[in-house]
Amino acid sequence: MKYGIVVNTGPYTHQASDSAYNFTAAALGKGHEVFRVFFYHDGVNNGTRLGVPPQDDRNLPEKWSALAEKHRLDLVVCVAAAQRRGVLDADEAKRHGKSADNIAPGFRISGLGQLIEAGIEADRLVVFGD
Amino acid sequence: MIKKFMYLNRKAPYGTIYALESLEVVLIGAAFDQDVSLAFVDDGVYQLAKDQNTDAIGMKNFSPTYKALGDYEVNKIYVDSASLEERGLTVDDLMPLTYEDEDDDWAEKPSIRVVESAELAALMEEQDVILSF
Amino acid sequence: MTTLHTVNKSPFERNSLTSCLRFATEGCALLLIEDGVVGAMQGTRLAPRLAEAMGKITIYVLGPDIQARGLRENQVIEGIRIVDYDGFVDLTTEHDRVQAWL
Numbered sequence: 001m002k003y004g005i006v007v008n009t010g011p012y013t014h015q016a017s018d019s020a021y022n023f024t025a026a027a028l029g030k031g032h033e034v035f036r037v038f039f040y041h042d043g044v045n046n047g048t049r050l051g052v053p054p055q056d057d058r059n060l061p062e063k064w065s066a067l068a069e070k071h072r073l074d075l076v077v078c079v080a081a082a083q084r085r086g087v088l089d090a091d092e093a094k095r096h097g098k099s100a101d102n103i104a105p106g107f108r109i110s111g112l113g114q115l116i117e118a119g120i121e122a123d124r125l126v127v128f129g130d
Numbered sequence: 131m132i133k134k135f136m137y138l139n140r141k142a143p144y145g146t147i148y149a150l151e152s153l154e155v156v157l158i159g160a161a162f163d164q165d166v167s168l169a170f171v172d173d174g175v176y177q178l179a180k181d182q183n184t185d186a187i188g189m190k191n192f193s194p195t196y197k198a199l200g201d202y203e204v205n206k207i208y209v210d211s212a213s214l215e216e217r218g219l220t221v222d223d224l225m226p227l228t229y230e231d232e233d234d235d236w237a238e239k240p241s242i243r244v245v246e247s248a249e250l251a252a253l254m255e256e257q258d259v260i261l262s263f
Numbered sequence: 264m265t266t267l268h269t270v271n272k273s274p275f276e277r278n279s280l281t282s283c284l285r286f287a288t289e290g291c292a293l294l295l296i297e298d299g300v301v302g303a304m305q306g307t308r309l310a311p312r313l314a315e316a317m318g319k320i321t322i323y324v325l326g327p328d329i330q331a332r333g334l335r336e337n338q339v340i341e342g343i344r345i346v347d348y349d350g351f352v353d354l355t356t357e358h359d360r361v362q363a364w365l
Contacts, residue, residue: 001355080154116164119259127262127363260363263365
C-alpha cells in the first residue's frame with residue numbers, strides 16, 4: 001500500500017506528531033511505501049533543527065530526519081504555513097531578508113500542491129492532528 | 131486520475147487557524163481538477179456565518195474568501211443540519227454562497243446544501259480522500 | 264467501500280467521538296488513539312453508547328496509548344479489540360479510506 005501522511009501538529013505540544021511517526025515507522029516496517037509525509041499547520045515546527053529538547057526524552061525533529069534518511073522519505077513542510085511560523089530554508093531566509101534559516105536535514109519546503117498530489121498518488125491518506 | 135476529495139471542517143473560525151488554513155488548501159487544490167466537496171459539521175458551521183467582523187480582535191477577516199469558491203468551481207458545500215439546529219442557526223444565518231452553472235446557461239445557484247446526517251454520512255462513504263483539519 | 268474512522272481526543276474533552284458515531288455507517292471501523300482511548304474504557308458515562316455502536320461498526324483501541332495512560336487492557340469494554348501500531352496499519356489496508364475526527 002502507498003501512504004500519504006499528514007502531520008498537523010507541532011512536536012511535543014500534541015501527541016499527533018508522535019502518533020504519525022509511529023504509524024509511519026510501522027507502515028515502513030511492514031514493507032509499505034510512504035509516498036510523502038506532509039507537515040501542515042503547526043506541523044511545520046517538526047522541521048526545525050534548532051530544537052534542544054531534554055536529553056532523556058525523544059528528539060522528534062531528529063527522529064523524522066533519521067527515518068527520512070533510512071527510508072528515503074519525502075518530508076515536505078508547507079511553505080505558507082512555514083513562513084507564518086518562521087521555519088525557513090536558506091533560500092527562503094535570503095528571499096525574505098531573514099538573518100538565519102532553521103530547516104532540519106531531510107525536510108524540504110514546498111507548496112500545498114504537494115499535499116493534494118499526495119492525496120491523488122497515495123492509496124491511503126492518513127491525517128494526524130489536533 | 132480524478133479522485134473525490136472532501137474537506138471536513140468542524141471548528142469555529144478565529145479560535146484556531148484550522149478554518150483559514152483549510153480554506154487555503156481548498157483554493158490551491160482547485161487547480162488540480164479533482165471532484166471537491168466541503169463538509170461543515172459541529173462548530174465548523176460557524177465558518178460560513180454571515181457578518182463576521184474581526185476589527186476588535188485584530189485578526190484578518192477571511193470570510194469573504196468563501197464567496198470566491200464558486201469561481202474556483204468548488205460548489206458542493208454540505209452543511210450538517212443537526213449541527214446548525216443544535217446551535218440555534220438556520221441556513222439564513224450563513225453567507226449565501228453561489229456558483230454559476232455552466233450546464234444551465236450560467237444560472238446562479240446556491241452552493242450550500244443543508245443535509246441530514248444520513249445523507250452526509252453516505253457522501254463521506256463515496257470519497258477517495260478525506261482531509262480533516 | 265468502508266471507512267476506518269480515527270478519534271484521537273477524549274470524549275470528555277471534545278465531541279469528536281460522538282460526532283464520529285453520528286456519521287459512521289454499517290460495516291465501518293473506529294480506532295481510538297491518543298486521548299481517545301479513554302472512550303474505550305468500561306464504566307464511563309459513554310460506555311453504553313459505545314456498546315450500542317458495536318452493533319453497527321467494529322471498534323478498536325490502540326494498546327500503546329492505553330498502557331501509556333496507566334489504564335488496564337482488561338478494563339476495555341468487552342468487544343472492543345486492542346491493536347498495536349502494526350494493527351493500526353493493517354486496519355488502514357482493510358478499509359478503503361481513513362477519516363480522522365480531530
